[in-house]
Amino acid sequence: MRSLKIRGRDRISTPLGFCLNLNKLHRLSLLPNRTKKSIIARFKQSAETQSMTHDAIRTEALRILEILISMPFEECFPLRKEFDVLPSRPGLYAVKHKEEGILYIGKALNVRNRFMGGHKALYYAYLDRLDPDDVRIAVVTLTYNQRLRALDLEALMLQVAKPRYNSRIRQSQD
Known part of the structure; x- marks a missing residue:
């Protein structure tokens, strides 16, 4: 999964191929809390990995x-x-x-x-x-x-x- 920066918004692709706007993630009531936390954790790991020089x-x-x-x-x-x-x-x-x-x-x-x-x-x-x-x-x-x-x-x-x-x-x- 890759995180993208599109027009100043952080986005991430989910395992199902959906692109989520992390700024509006709290509005996605269909996702359980565990899924939200897992997506946010993957986003942070991806950002750390991409920042390796x-x-x-x-x-x-x-x-x-x-x-x-x-x-x-x-x-x-x-x-x-x-x-x-x-x-x-x-x-x-x-x-x-x-x-x-x-x-x-x-x-x-x-x-x-x-x-x-x-x-x-x-x-x-x-x-x-x-x-x-x-x-x-x-x-x-x-x-x-x-x-x-x-x-x-x-x-x-x-x-x-x-x-x-x-x-x-x-x-x-x-």
Whole structure:
């Protein structure tokens, strides 16, 4: 959901697709109080997230990248047929090799489903004849605010790390 500023009025889209004027929200007697509070809370979260500066996003991306790089290989998730050990939550992940380091960086709304459906990084590792025991997956789960900026976080991480299996890296405007 995105909040908009239209002619000086704050508006927000509801999950049903309606656009509400928050200045007149108290007049909407059809909505229960819980719904009003939930809409206002989402509006505030959206406003906080949109106010993040580029520097704050870059700092957060570098912090997450540092976590992925410094995570010991033994603490990363091993490759399994069902990937049942991976979290089923939103996250940024790195496919790591024991000696070569990070091979691929990506984002997913559900990390487990992302790998269960097949993944090109694992296919490339197979083609490069890497031992499956030497390849693992490091995951950092994302908060709601981080999830909204996941595309920007991933792009900045790719620019810094330049993993060899990431074929498309979004270039910055700098």
